Amino acid sequence: MTDPVTVPTRFRTLRPWLLAAFGRPVHRLALDAGSSCPNRDGTRGHGGCAYCDVEGSGTGALKSGLDLALQLELGLERLARREHGAGGVIAYLQSYSNTYVSPARLDEVLAVIEARAGAPLVGLSVATRPDTLPEWALARLARLHQRLPVWVELGLEAADDRVLAAINRLHTVAEFEDAVARVRGAGLVCVAHAILGLPDDGRAGARRTAEVLAESGVEGVKVHQLMVLKKTQFAARWREGALDVLDAPTYVAWLADFVERLGPEQILHRLTGDAAEDELLAPRWSLDKNDVRAALEAELEHRGTRQGEFAPLRAR
Numbered sequence: 005m006t007d008p009v010t011v012p013t014r015f016r017t018l019r020p021w022l023l024a025a026f027g028r029p030v031h032r033l034a035l036d037a038g039s040s041c042p043n044r045d046g047t048r049g050h051g052g053c054a055y056c057d058v059e060g061s062g063t064g065a066l067k068s069g070l071d072l073a074l075q076l077e078l079g080l081e082r083l084a085r086r087e088h089g090a091g092g093v094i095a096y097l098q099s100y101s102n103t104y105v106s107p108a109r110l111d112e113v114l115a116v117i118e119a120r121a122g123a124p125l126v127g128l129s130v131a132t133r134p135d136t137l138p139e140w141a142l143a144r145l146a147r148l149h150q151r152l153p154v155w156v157e158l159g160l161e162a163a164d165d166r167v168l169a170a171i172n173r174l175h176t177v178a179e180f181e182d183a184v185a186r187v188r189g190a191g192l193v194c195v196a197h198a199i200l201g202l203p204d205d206g207r208a209g210a211r212r213t214a215e216v217l218a219e220s221g222v223e224g225v226k227v228h229q230l231m232v233l234k235k236t237q238f239a240a241r242w243r244e245g246a247l248d249v250l251d252a253p254t255y256v257a258w259l260a261d262f263v264e265r266l267g268p269e270q271i272l273h274r275l276t277g278d279a280a281e282d283e284l285l286a287p288r289w290s291l292d293k294n295d296v297r298a299a300l301e302a303e304l305e306h307r308g309t310r311q312g313e314f315a316p317l318r319a320r
């Protein structure tokens with residue numbers, strides 16, 4: 005069964021929101037649809053984002069021979085055993101850019117998900133890039149949304165084109181803002197990703213990124229500290245001593261700044277990274293989510309502030 009977790013009072017987290025929305029604990033089931041990434045295959049760029057490992061932050065399940073329908077069935081069975089049939093599931097197309105496929109392939113993928121729509125499957129979350137979201141893909145996701153809630157997860161990472169260029173993201177802040185507007189215009193839920201501590205972004209960058217996310221109106225936010233993983237461009241820079249990562253107190257202070265500048269209703273889906281221990285080079289403090297959540301609550305209490313305290317006026 006789900007571990008009991010103290011619900012924070014000064015910021016909004018996902019688990020209580022899911023419980024209220026679906027009336028049961030809901031877990032995410034990461035799936036690999038075998039997608040690719042335009043930032044790796046040369047369409048947009050080569051080599052990928054500087055922090056991304058060659059697996060595209062994915063499960064690698066399809067590469068191990070498990071087709072999507074089988075991954076879904078096995079995952080639903082596993083979660084049903086764990087929750088004794090009481091939990092809900094959000095299918096999460098996590099690896100690479102999941103709308104960077106042909107229309108026919110997206111139809112195949114969505115058909116697998118739609119065939120299992122209904123309890124325990126309560127939603128689909130689709131990770132992709134802001135510059136890889138054509139109208140035909142949005143239309144297909146919007147169609148499925150009529151049967152099953154669909155979230156679109158978009159990486160912003162930092163709200164500064166200079167920082168984005170330096171980490172080889174190869175899209176702009178304006179492209180992110182345009183994509184969010186189109187996702188929300190299609191009636192879908194939008195979740196944005198941010199990283200605190202990217203090179204030359206700093207504390208001011210953490211604040212700026214939160215303000216842009218607040219003004220964008222995304223419903224959900226995933227944020228984590230810069231993590232250096234093996235098999236990334238950053239790994240070599242970190243080994244040379246040319247890349248710093250945040251220590252835990254600094255991350256919590258910047259995270260508090262970030263949360264104060266989000267909109268008060270935005271849901272924090274993630275507060276810290278969760279890389280596999282054997283893949284993570286630095287920082288090594290980052291492996292306990294509950295510690296970060298408790299430290300953030302304590303920091304905001306110490307400041308006498310809460311989420312949304314310093315949000316841009318238009319986002320309040």
Ligand code: SF4
Pocket residue numbers: 041042043044051052053056057060061099100101133
């Ligand atoms: S983080 Fe996403 S966009 Fe960047 S290289 Fe990895 S899969 Fe591609």
